[in-house]
Amino acid sequence: MTARASTTWAVILAAGSGTRMGGDRPKQFLTLDGAPLFWRSAETFSHIPDLAGIVFVFPPAMLDESARMVEELTASRPLGLPWLTTAGGERRQDSVANGLAALPKECGRVLIHDSARPFFSAGLATRLIDALDEETPAAIPAVAVTDTIKECESGCVTRTLDRSRLVSVQTPQAFLRDVLEAAHALAVEKSLQATDDASLVEALGRPVAIVDGEQANVKITNPEDVRLLQKEAAMIPVTGFGYDVHKYGSGRPMVLGGVPIQGGPEVVAHSDGDVVLHALTDALLGCMGGGDIGQRFPDNDPRFEGMESSFFLREVLEDVRRTGIEIVHADLTIIAQIPKVGPHRERIAKNIAALLALPPERVAVKATTEEGLGFTGQKLGIKSVAVVSAIRRS
Incomplete structure (x- = not known):
């Protein structure tokens, strides 16, 4: 099966605890435009002609409640796409693995996205899909680092990194499904941990393409980031x-x-x-x-x-x-x-x-x-x- 001969699905990761945000609910359930934060990503994905469906990964303790929430949202704000839900795991990569396991067998390409980045565009996701082929099984968005980055140890600077060689990586990230599944299998075998899926594909020795990211594609992480949601309305x-x-x-x-x-x-x-x-x-x-x-x-x-x-x-x-x-x-x-x-x-x-x-x-x-x-x-x-x-x- 070639990259172009199979369907593309998106996996939206909404299973985190959001402990840095405070409050009584994880950040992916904060309200944006009258809906939970994760729904903004789903609506953006729904504008991609090549997309065949979406898998939502929710906290295990909130899976049934979250599934009902999606049903209610699709009744009032239809996606026009099939969707599935599954429970997340202890770590982010465990949640991704669960999302991959929930995909239908005909899915050959997958977009992995953190719901805490609600402001990406459908155009970015389309460019990531277009960058995939058998020789380049992974594509990620990145923006140039503009700050000076220093490596530190015990409170002191050990060296200054060359920022011309550095980029800041975002999601969604696009993969050939079989390659990403192999990367996750390797992570289990060798007890690897990674903060993004591209790192696991790199561990396989497979190339990862860079696509221009978007400055607006920011991540909601800390309480002060909630201002971004408020600003979005202006x-x-x-x-x-x-x-x-x-x-x-x-x-x-x-x-x-x-x-x-x-x-x-x-x-x-x-x-x-x-x-x-x-x-x-x-x-x-x-x-x-x-x-x-x-x-x-x-x-x-x-x-x-x-x-x-x-x-x-x-x-x-x-x-x-x-x-x-x-x-x-x-x-x-x-x-x-x-x-x-x-x-x-x-x-x-x-x-x-x-x-x-x-x-x-x-x-x-x-x-x-x-x-x-x-x-x-x-x-x-x-x-x-x-x-x-x-x-x-x-």
Whole structure:
């Protein structure tokens, strides 16, 4: 079974005692957006097109209560995914092992995530899955260390570490299931202990890929971190607008929103001429004040000749997410006399939702003509406009 031939599940670790937080309940049950903290991670995972299901790992003493909680949450805030629950173990790695044991047999890739990190994006999880293959069985998110790190002993500094070689590691972490299970078996055999699963894969001698993490993907650990949950509610709305035009003529086969349009007129373009994704990319750039698509990907650069426009979109989308902006909705209109967009509308919307890692109901694709007026009415070309709604954490 190859990495691409099997399903992907997520394991959400919500079994810790949360002793550093104080209070009468573990931190994963703190309230965020009207639901327990662990639910935020589940909702983010539900936006990943490749995900097949979720396993929740809860404290053994709270397993039945927590399972009922998930049932109630799915009734009011459906995930659209199957889910399972299982009891955690004494240590984090024991909880992971229990989560792995609960996965269905067809699961070949797994995302392991600490519920105390509720602010990761669906895009990050998607990039981790994409990084997996048979030669690279593990992928983890990491951010550069900006503080000076010193090694100490008995209250004194023994040496200063080279921070250019250091990264701070986050979750979720992605693995080929069989490799992670082998790593946990080795840990049992050799009594190894680790604070993350990648360390166990490293002990197997298998490579672990690094994917750019997210500064917003912070961990709720201490009582003062609760302020992050309070701050999460204070977000700044941002809007990006995009507009693009292509004329008809001998050139590229028509593609709209990443969907080939059979029988449509050819367009004159340097890249693949996808007017919809070009407008959408411009709107994303607008959300972060990042200029326009022509500045970012010049049409006189031979590297971009014939390039699929989804490449431009993904590049910009990663930059948007790195700046702490979360895309929440996209509204697109295609203006053309020909071709008829209606038969392709659903596929275009579905493909754009997948590219943006948004649920389908957050992507609108509309089409109109200009009743014979202007260059589109005279069937000389096509244009598209896009409006993207997003939130930026203050």
